Amino acid sequence: MGKNPKKKQANVTLDYEKIINTPEFKELVKRKRKFSTPYMIFFFVALFTLPILTGYTTILEKSAIGSMTWTWVYSLSMFVMVWVFTSIYMNKAKSFDLDVEEILKKHVVK
């Protein structure tokens, strides 16, 4: 990710404490967390709801389309969720890459 050691003078240790407390770095970390957290929570809740519904209730055993029960519809929608979430992540990560480049430009490559 945009690392190019040659551009930096050798043997200079960065002041990491200072950099991670800059507003732009804090903002990056915060934006990443705010983006990822809801997806992770949704994912874990959605996944573990499945065994709870199949184990303690029979509502997923009802037919959805023909003989295909809601158990299968729910499960296949987990697959769709994975593909959708990974695509969303890919797009969002591009904007984080730009922020990282900015930070590296500002604090590392002088």
Added chain:
Amino acid sequence: MDNFISILIFVAVIGLTLGITYWAAKQTTTASDFYTAGGSLTGWQNGMAIAGDYLSAASFLGIAGAISLNGFDGFYYSIGWLTAYLVVLFLIAEPLRNLGKFTMADMIGARFGARKVRGAAALNTITIVLFYMLAQLVGAGALIKLLLGIDYWISVLIVGVMMTTYVLFGGMTATSWVQIVKAVLLMIGTIIISFLVLLKFNFNFIGMFDAMRTATPHGEAFLHSGIIYKDPIGLISVLIALVLGTAGLPHILMRFFTVKDAKTARSSVIYAVWIIGIFYVLTIFLGFGAAKFVGADAIIAENAAGNMAAPMLAGVLGGTALESFVAAVAFATILAVVAGLVLSGASAIAHDIYGEIIKKGKVTEKQQVRAARIAAIAVAVFSIILALGAEKLNVAFLVSLAFCIAASANVPTILFTIYWKKFNTTGAVASMLTGLIVALVLVALSPSVINPVPGAAFFVGQPIFPYSNPAIISVPAGFLAAIIGTLVSSKKFEAEEVSYAEVKFKAETGYREPMG
């Protein structure tokens, strides 16, 4: 005649992978070449290799058999093993690539320099690799014995010699390309069978479900959850292991060091998720097709766990030629996975234990490669000997045990190393050892080891711990140990720790200090 086609296809697979190894050997000179293919893989190459590394015999033969015999319950593995990649992508892949070098322990070592941290990480890697490998080798031996009619011990030796050859001469480059070829073969085989199954159902997906209501001894229950998993807690425990374990499997994590940066690591997950996802959707056709067109009785007659369901289905639908091809696909599947395992086991011994702990990083390039090769042979020989003595043991549970150890012993430390500022050396060691020990002890007391049904496990009796997979206890234990260890310890190891500021900055940006 049957055997002739099988042998021909098997020899073709062996020839192709040896050709790859010969080509790869010429490019393998440095330690970085050996462990990471010089970080030269592209996103799609690594994505395919991840799929090839990940989709083991447990996925191809195991899930197809489990669905065919137990209906929906077999599909839980497909769901858990795919969705696991969300955890890998959102939380782990990029910081891992940014902090690590060759191994999972490198990434943890980027923050905690103490030798005991690296030692614990290496111990976990070796344990996971051995369990996982034993399951693959015993499965491979049984498979080849059945398909080619050769003795179990010869079958194990063939697989053992092949995996050692790939890793010894071609390192990560050969391993990666064997995995890529395997991913292609596996997808072709699975798509052909699925197509033929759909053809039998006149391309009516819903009609297939209609037919399955009456196709098996389970009747309508075949389409519902609950044939194996009567207790929801046991099921949740399995899902925890599957979903978190992937993010702690050393041979999968190692794959992220074969690309040049975090961006490429990210894109490789996307490719992997598509291939792996499509494969797991297709396991429905494999399982349903085998249940309908081969039948539970015939499947069980061949192998009680259902492992021969997919090759048998291929035989019914496409004759001997397709059956032989699918058997060769299964063979390639196992080869690709065990090669990845040998490499990651060797890296833990040669790089983590010998290079970093014993030699404290003061090893020349030549010594590193030499150590890696010796370690690869040692790992291979040791697991072959174990496998030779384990023919009669039911080792299928070892794969889910490996996932459970990865989830309990590795994942808490990996996550806290990246995301928790206060986390320290004591917390890391406590978590890695607690996760490992709790998982092992509970499995030893579980129905996988002590079972009232004679022959089902090692001992006959009433299990002390009720669930086959202990993740529901051992994963929280791993996290708790990390937290308690961190909070109760003094700061005596602080001198060997890198500041969290530095770790955080590097994890987020991929920045590395310029060399001297």
